[in-house]
Every structure is written in C-alpha cells, then in structure tokens.
Amino acid sequence: MSYASFASLPCTLGRPAALLGERWTLLLLRQIFLGTRRFEDFQSTMEISRSVLTDRLNVLLQEGVLKRVPYQHDGRTRHEYRLTEKGRDLYPVLMALRTWGEKWMAPDEEESFHLHHRDCGGGVRAKVECTECGVELTARDVQVTARA
Amino acid sequence: MSYASFASLPCTLGRPAALLGERWTLLLLRQIFLGTRRFEDFQSTMEISRSVLTDRLNVLLQEGVLKRVPYQHDGRTRHEYRLTEKGRDLYPVLMALRTWGEKWMAPDEEESFHLHHRDCGGGVRAKVECTECGVELTARDVQVTARA
DNA sequence: TAGCTGAGTTCGAAAAACGAACGCAAGGGA
DNA sequence: TCCCTTGCGTTCGTTTTTCGAACTCAGCTA
Numbered sequence: 001m002s003y004a005s006f007a008s009l010p011c012t013l014g015r016p017a018a019l020l021g022e023r024w025t026l027l028l029l030r031q032i033f034l035g036t037r038r039f040e041d042f043q044s045t046m047e048i049s050r051s052v053l054t055d056r057l058n059v060l061l062q063e064g065v066l067k068r069v070p071y072q073h074d075g076r077t078r079h080e081y082r083l084t085e086k087g088r089d090l091y092p093v094l095m096a097l098r099t100w101g102e103k104w105m106a107p108d109e110e111e112s113f114h115l116h117h118r119d120c121g122g123g124v125r126a127k128v129e130c131t132e133c134g135v136e137l138t139a140r141d142v143q144v145t146a147r148a
Numbered sequence: 149m150s151y152a153s154f155a156s157l158p159c160t161l162g163r164p165a166a167l168l169g170e171r172w173t174l175l176l177l178r179q180i181f182l183g184t185r186r187f188e189d190f191q192s193t194m195e196i197s198r199s200v201l202t203d204r205l206n207v208l209l210q211e212g213v214l215k216r217v218p219y220q221h222d223g224r225t226r227h228e229y230r231l232t233e234k235g236r237d238l239y240p241v242l243m244a245l246r247t248w249g250e251k252w253m254a255p256d257e258e259e260s261f262h263l264h265h266r267d268c269g270g271g272v273r274a275k276v277e278c279t280e281c282g283v284e285l286t287a288r289d290v291q292v293t294a295r296a
Numbered sequence: 297t298a299g300c301t302g303a304g305t306t307c308g309a310a311a312a313a314c315g316a317a318c319g320c321a322a323g324g325g326a
Numbered sequence: 327t328c329c330c331t332t333g334c335g336t337t338c339g340t341t342t343t344t345c346g347a348a349c350t351c352a353g354c355t356a
Contacts, residue, residue: 132270
C-alpha cells in the first residue's frame with residue numbers, strides 16, 4: 001500500500017485526509033477561498049511550479065471540488081477555476097484550520113486578512129457539536145467505535 | 149519562495165495549511181486520533197516508510213502538536229507519541245474533514261469507525277458559526293477583508 | 297507582420313519518498 | 327554466556343515528485 005491507495009480506503013476521514021494531504025492542495029484551497037480563480041494568479045501568488053499546479057487543479061476537477069467556468073478576456077474565451085457545491089462545503093475545514101492557527105500560531109495577532117459575518121459583523125469560528133443535544137464537543141467527549 | 153517558506157507566512161490559515169499539508173501529516177493525525185501512539189503501530193497500519201514517519205513525527209514534536217511520553221514495556225522504558233493540548237485542539241479540523249467525507253465521499257455509507265457523544269449517544273458534526281450571534285455560517289455569509 | 301497574453305507542456309536537475317538492510321540497547325531463554 | 331527478540335530508529339541506493347526555465351499555441355493588437 002502506498003500513499004495513493006488511501007484514495008480507495010473505506011474511511012470517510014481517511015479519504016479526504018489523503019486528498020487534501022497532498023502537498024500544495026490545502027494552500028491552493030486557501031487561495032481559492034480568498035478569491036483567486038485563474039491559473040496565472042495561483043502561480044504568481046503561491047510560487048508553485050506550473051506543472052504541479054496543473055496536476056493539483058486537475059485532481060480537484062476530477063474530484064468535483066472545482067469546475068472550469070468560461071469567461072471572456074480580450075475577446076477570447078478563457079476558463080477560470082471555481083468551487084462547486086462540494087468544494088464550497090470544504091469551508092469548515094479551512095475555518096477549523098484558521099481557528100486553530102489563531103489560537104496556536106499567532107503570537108502577534110498577525111493575520112493576512114479578516115473575516116466577518118456579513119449580517120452582524122461578528123467573527124468566525126469552527127467548532128464540533130453533537131447532532132442530538134447540540135452541545136460543543138472535544139475529542140474527550142467522543143467515543144470511537146470500530147466498524148462492526 | 150518555496151513550499152517551506154509558508155511556514156513563516158504571516159497568515160493564521162496559511163501556516164497551519166502548510167504544516168498539515170505535507171504528505172502523510174493528516175493521515176498521521178487521523179491515526180493518532182484513532183488511538184495509535186507507537187512508532188511500530190504507525191508504521192504497520194499506515195505503511196509509511198520509516199524514515200518519513202520519523203521526519204513527520206519530529207516535525208509535529210517540534211511544533212508542539214505531539215509530545216513523547218515514557219512508558220514501561222517488558223521492564224524497559226520506551227516512549228509513545230501523544231497529543232498535547234495544542235494537538236488535541238486539531239480535533240475540529242479532523243472532524244470537519246470527516247463531516248465533509250460523510251456527505252461527499254461515502255456513497256455506500258461505509259465507515260471504518262463510528263463516533264458518538266459519550267453523554268447522549270448522538271453523532272458528531274463540524275460547523276462554522278458567528279462568534280457574536282451564534283448563527284451557522286457558510287462561505288457566502290462571510291466577508292473577507294485584506295489586512296490594513 | 298510581429299509582439300503580447302493566458303494557459304498550459306516539456307524536460308533536465310534537485311528534492312522527497314520508498315523500502316530493505318542495518319544498528320542498538322535491554323530482556324529472556326537455553 | 328550466547329543468542330534471539332522487540333521497539334525504535336538510521337542508512338543508503340533507487341524510484342517518484344517537485345522544481346524552474348524554456349517552449350508551445352491560439353488569438354488578439356499594433
């Protein structure tokens with residue numbers, strides 16, 4: 001078994017972890033959620049090599065996380081990369097990373113951007129909760145049971 | 149700028165994304181949250197090469213996500229890898245991945261394990277909410293503002 | 297006609313990952 | 327005492343990825 005074979009692992013945590021755990025993929029998603037859509041812009045803002053960028057975009061297209069959308073530029077048809085609904089649903093993953101980063105990796109309160117709830121101006125936070133009683137959960141509150 | 153230089157990026161999303169975005173790191177954290185603690189067990193369950201496993205464990209130790217805890221085995225002192233408080237706080241990241249995986253990558257409802265709230269038996273779900281009004285947020289509800 | 301632009305592709309060099317073998321310290325059994 | 331085992335790495339030669347600079351290509355624009 002190599003890294004790639006996790007893609008077929010029957011585990012709803014393992015497969016996403018393997019997909020997003022490839023180098024550059026999380027940083028690429030960050031850039032997309034920050035509004036970047038075009039090949040050249042990914043390449044220049046992230047300084048990723050062009051061939052790897054091509055590969056990662058194709059993987060996310062194949063997985064249905066991104067879609068190619070045509071647009072006009074200088075009278076020519078070009079394509080940009082946009083999130084699908086499946087892709088937009090990754091928002092909690094990125095926000096969980098950011099919530100963690102703010103708590104544990106920001107000694108100087110530095111941030112490269114701010115996030116606000118459009119309706120009330122409040123901050124944004126990821127959390128885990130119980131689907132039944134709605135209480136917030138930590139790892140210690142959760143019982144893990146192997147599949148039957 | 150190469151991949152490694154994101155480690156010093158002044159971005160509370162970018163730095164965690166670069167750290168956990170190295171190959172194997174997310175899968176390693178999954179295994180840790182499932183209870184694995186020892187070198188041999190990581191190596192055999194994940195089929196990662198030993199040298200890369202050593203490297204990834206050391207990075208997580210340096211970052212303070214893991215700590216080495218001594219224990220006795222056959223009368224000898226050995227060490228196991230355990231989450232620190234900082235590491236345990238990554239739980240929402242993993243749960244967000246799993247919540248996404250259950251929705252988008254589980255056509256057959258397959259799972260390799262089940263999670264339950266110890267107190268009420270309910271399920272586990274990651275979500276994003278507003279720190280002020282408490283409402284659940286999606287990407288569209290959030291305004292991104294570049295740093296001043 | 298020549299140049300520019302966005303979006304890739306190609307290819308040789310460098311870095312990372314692989315995997316099998318080796319090292320090592322301590323305990324147990326013969 | 328000698329040898330085997332166990333847990334946890336380290337080494338090293340090979341394969342895979344990544345890098346980065348150059349190249350391609352199509353259609354505008356001058």
